[in-house]
Amino acid sequence: MSEKLIHRHDKLSIFIHWFNAFCWIALLLTGLGLIKNDQLNPLGAWWPNLMRALFGGGENLLAVHQYLGLIWAGVFVLYVLLKPRETWLFLKEVFTVSPSRDMTWFMKMNLKMTMGKKGFQRFGMTPDMPPQGFYNFGQKLFAQATVLGGIVIVVTGVIMFLSPIMLDNPDPAAWSRTIHYLTVGLVTAGMLVHIYMAAISKEEKPAFKSMFTGTVPEHYAKHHHQLWYEEVAGEERKVEG
Amino acid sequence: MDETTKTLSRRNFLRASAAAMTAAAGVPALTGLVSTGHAAAPALQAGPITDHYTACDMCFNRCGMIARVQNGRVIKLDPNPKFLKSRGMLCARGNAATAHIYDPDRLKHPLLRKGARGEGKWQRLSWDQALDHTAEQFERIAEKYTRCGVMFSPGSDMQSQFLIRFAEVFGSYNITSHETLCLLSNARAYLDTFGETPYPDVLYTKYIIIAGANPFEAIITPDTIDLMEARKNGCKIVVLDPRYTKTAAMADEWFSIRPHTDMAFFLALAHVIIHEGLYDRQFADEMLFGLEELRAHVREYSPEWAAGETGIPAEDIRRIAREIAAAAPTAMVYTGRRTSDYEDSSQIRRSMAIVNALLANWDRPGGILASREVGVRAPYFDIPWYDDNPDDRIDHGMAPGLIHHEGSFKLMRDAIIKEEPYPIRGWFTFKTNFMQTAANRKKTIEMLDHLDFIVNADIAMTDTAWYSDLLLPSPSFLERNDPVSALQGSSACACAIWRDAVVPAMYESRDMRWICTELSKRLGFPETFDFTIDQYREWQLASIPEAAQAIKEDGVYYNPSKVYGIYFDVPLKTQAQKIELYNQRYANMGLDPMPTYKPPRREEGKLRLVVGRTAFFTHSNTNNALLIEFEEENTLWIHPKTATRMGFGDGERVFVTSGVAQVELALKFFEGIEKDTVYMATGFGALSPGQRLVHNRGASIAEVLEDHVDHISGNMAMHETLVTVSRKVG
């Protein structure tokens, strides 16, 4: 295929994404293994039992979870410190929301994904989606959730980590765990959609591929991230012209 | 002996644990909400634990213990189950001995005083310098003031016998120890009634009256444990105490008796028993001397009369007399121990001894028993004669019933201050702390001003050490090899024990045997201490050679000697060779041959101060990190009505003023104390900063108590102090 490819992600971004993905999954699975209480047990008692067996005891599981969590958070902190400009641009991109355009997109997208195009048209709506930037609003929402959720998760996690080391009052740790669990739960709910969209949904295949290659086909960029595409194309033209 | 010990330690990262693996396998919960698991088996971590038999030294009881040692450190002390005297138990104090031996306040090196006494400036000496200095000072004093110019206070340690031997060979008669602040009155009373200081056979008794004693709280083995066993077996316990003690709390009946009226109660008991004919006539005929004199003597001491003195209803007194007489001979008036209470304590205790005599419980099960044969000998040694020495001890003749080998610290102190009949200028104290235990501390300090040289061997910087001139650091009881000691207690035992070092002596501490050996070389009588500890023990056990093996195997040797009926067909060691209700010797000396009641001293607006101990009080070892948690400061217990009438609130800090001192204490409201009595616990208010947990905390009984004396025995009388309680100004 000779379609023109447009650069979308640099290697560091790709690494960060997959690092994040790996850590998230690993921390989620180990974290679920750390909850062992018949009133909670999100997956049932078998999961913590299995995880503890695999890791040679709950204390090892906790240690793995804690140190992996610290590495995960540490890498992000490092990234922020070493790449403040990229961080800033990313956050700006993710948190810049155009209410009219993005909300419309979000409503339409949801309907389209669940009802299909025909159903969609039955309600008299055009299949055109409002143009989106580097990230569509769905991606933005999830990115926002992961950024904000990540901060909450790291802060509460660090509090729990430090509690037996230096905190004289146990309450922060107790509440941290409740909040940690809540936040992880909510982000996980979003993550299921993210994984579906990226890995299973046909439509976003190019985006999924771009997380390995760093590039997307031009037509994909044009249709899915029109505003970004135009921006990039404009810059190209300027360079050329 | 191998041992595995660990806690589920923190963050032992990735420690593979088979036990934890099984835990993860998961089992159905016991109940719906309980998740279960399996604790990791304790893993090998800190090294093997070895067990060593020894005997406690936290008080005088010498309970059998097993020291658990790990990596050269005593980590735990447990009771020796084979030790019958302590009935396989260890109290809070014994358990706290780990804090005692690893106390950061321990004396570590010989120290010589610089600056004034009590100023706390010390210079470290080598042992050679310290011993040379001691020998020089003793020789100087001996030359100028005779050898009796040095006073010895050997304490009640298992090595005290070495210092006594040293004192005797050195040539001083002036030996005294803590007994003269403790049990002399009782010893005197029973010696003068039965010719023996008996052991109460608490275990088998069916009725016991406890007055002036608190065995459930001031633990004494085996009496404390046996009293509970007896209680389980239906023994009735009647307690007389102006304070609601733990013994009172567990008794069948407790009477908040007015202090210093116990004699009235016991004379009234004798009155009822004699006049109602409730005594064993045959026993009386064979064993009692002076029953008719007593009958006449107690005629006036009716229960009705006693009720007015004691505050105990006459019908209760009469009933108790009948009950205890009915339970006799397996009934007793508990003999008690510390009896340094009143100026007539010997006579008070005589009144109790007389009731025991009327109960016919002598030498019988559940009664009061004579000493048993233990078989431990005191090795012989020559005591030299020094021509220039005075005729007798300094306190000789100052009390008619002075027990010669104990003397009276109170009377000696007075004599030293007066320098009459002769001067004493030197003092050797070993593990005894008169500055904290003897009433009227100011006077003890005044006595020190008359002394040129004070050498003190102890494990900690006690108040007495703080005011000494030379300090010799001693090893704790777990760090030395001690000679054999004979122990007795009720029918439980006549036993022999010794101690071997459980851990090596810490710092530069040296035991008393070594100190005496070294000093004897310097003072010219080296042959006196020319023996090893093993040789000495062999001499002690010459008549019971089998004992050594038993002590090694079980930590204790029991002599299967006769328990009851020791005096069957043997005359008693009294002048009448019977139980002397009427004491002929007293009559000859112009003393009351039978206890005669004198009402207690009362003064308007003043309260009688009584002192006592708790189950976690360890004399001058109260500076103990583990025990101090139970009581961080002593308080003045006062009846709320008394305090409110005087306008004080609970917890208020007040001045307590006696005839000799004013101290500051917080009030503790306590309904269980007689309204004209206040109480404070011993062991606090240390002067020495080296007792950091009790230094300036609370107040010292030694400071506030007036130094009254038991007129017969010379024992200190510590419940004769009347105090005023006043508002703290400023």
Place this chain on the structure above:
Amino acid sequence: MKKYAMVVDSSVCIDCKGCMVSCKVQNNVPKGYWRNWIKHTTPDFSLGKLTRTHFQPGGCMQCDVPTCVTACPSGATFKDRETGIVHVNESLCIGCGNCVRACPYGARYRHPEKRVPDKCDFCFSSGRLARGLVPACVDTCPTKARVFGDLNDPDSEVSRLLREKTTVRVTSKNIDTQPNLYYIAATEPADWPGDVEYPQAYSVMASLVNPLVTVAVGLSALGVAGMWAKQAFAPDPPDPEDDEHEANPPESTVSKQD
């Protein structure tokens, strides 16, 4: 499988504190904290000569319904099925203090240095049981008020006592924790344990957060499953734009490296 228990004859306790110091030394319990205790009644001095105090030794009751275990989200506090002892796995504990508050007996404290809960484990972790020794408090007791043993062994002293004596248990008012510490005859005081109150952080987690998370993740999963089903079984006709692109490769309007 053992079920360790303690049977206490509180009527013989003289409040000497031997058990408390013995425990403290054996288990290195820090200053100001205790793994066990002696409670007492308040004497009524209006009774005069019959005034009494009843002392009551206690410690962790190793309950069969341990509210501390319920309050522990991670299982760091657990009931050992091999011994019946309620343990704390300090390495798994994050020191949230839930279990300390959930115990109606106050049998747990948060260790001031380790900052994890500490409690009586019948001297298991000190190695005494492995050495064949009874717990330190039991061993040292002057009046042998505390008796320790295995309830699953019918010949044990505790089993015998439970068979032969009337015993009572001290429990919380709202939850019968089914303690394994029995008192012979009547003991006093008996009403000192409060209601079991789970700490708010735990209650919120169990009753609010957990359902919320379950619903959120569940809905999300349902949505995703719906989308997947839609795509798998009723796919949209190919997007005309996509078709177009796939059919006619576009001209290069923008060039880029790679």
